Amino acid sequence: MSNYKLGLEYAKQQDQNDTLASYRNLFHIPKDKHGNDWLYFTGNSLGLQPKSTQKYIQQELDDWANLGVEGHFEAKNPWMRYHEFLTVSMAKLVGAKPIEVVITNTLTTNLHLLMVSFYQPTKTKYKIVIESDAFPSDRYAVQTQLEFHGFDANEGLIEWKPRQGEELLRIEDLESILKEQGDEIALLLIGGVNYYTGQYLDLKHIAELGHSKSCMVGIDLAHGAGNIQPELHDSGVDFAAWCTYKYLNSGPGSLAGLFVHEKHAHNRDLKRFAGWWSHNKSTRFNMRQPLDVIPGAEGWQLSNPPILSMAAIKASLDMFNDVGMDSLRAKSKKLTGYFEFLINELKNDKIKIITPSNPDERGCQLSIQVKDADKSLHQKLTEAHIITDWREPDVIRCAPVPLYNSFEDVYRMVEKLKEILDET
Incomplete structure (x- = not known):
């Protein structure tokens, strides 16, 4: 009661x-x-705008107007390393170490980039597990990853379903899936908080189950970041991604977050799609060098980021830090x-x-x-x-x-x- x-x-x-x-x-x-x-109850879709956001963005507009390209180094918040101003706050918010987190790209882009690295199927171990009612973008992402690797998406996609007459997922049913098909499963990609039901799943238990069958485990935290405390590092999941425009109030279509567990931070053998922002910061502008991947999550960046979006994220994260x-x-x-x-x-x-x-x-x-x-x-x-x-x-x-x-x-x-x- x-x-x-x-x-x-x-x-x-x-x-x-x-x-x-x-x-x-x-x-x-x-x-x-x-x-x-209005009575506004859709922060799970698009968060409201903090009044401070305009000031944060205006600072970058002013520096752009007054400094032009020199803003990359001379702005109040130098653009070259702007993403670094967000890392510690975001890592704290999702329960990660700074080396495990970066703000970059958009959510489904990050999921694809992470699957390039962590979905490495073989002829016999290639299947992917998702929730039966996963967000459509996640479903499309894993289907096309399966097809890209030459597999039949209908055969390679395993759905973790609620039981007949129920709406919520039971962890014991995931246990059964892994017990019966674990040797054929390469990846679990699960929504940490289901977009439809709002169910918050036990990430640590999911990671333990997946790893017991040598599966990689990834989490979509689109409905989790800024909402629940996922404690990503302690959960042991291999990777995660999330948007920032829902509970993190950064504006429509804003940049996303990415997590790669510390245990993978220095693994240069991981396959990846790279760009010049993946490269060692100290030699990035030497231009004519082979790829020297940055350790940790920063190594999954591609290009220099949109500063105005990051300014909006910074406004929000400063508030989260305060609260x-x-x-x-x-x-x-x-x-x-x-x-x-x-x-x-x-x-x-x-x-x-x-x-x-x-x-x-x-x-x-x-x-x-x-x-x-x-x-x-x-x-x-x-x-x-x-x-x-x-x-x-x-x-x-x-x-x-x-x-x-x-x-x-x-x-x-x-x-x-x-x-x-x-x-x-």
């Missing part, structure tokens, strides 16, 4: 007691035509628990939460399954400026983000949900 209570006054009291409540004021909250804040993931995670559990409590109190059989009830097995997303769905419930929420997102066939995804969502947001959202359900 929870200690949550019904009523608006309770929600307001929780906000008054919330030590992170002031951070909401550091974000641009979209407003309706009357100047009222700390421990505090964010604690509020996330409380805020999402309150959300779950209110929805359950509706006692309406038209909707059901399919995200795990255990706070340690989810981030801040709750996925609400709609019975006999026709998307109208989601559309009515949107018309009321309650911004959630719809995922086929029947789920409304809602993410009360601890940096900028309040308990009152959650209360007002569920009140409107109740009103709409009562009308149907």
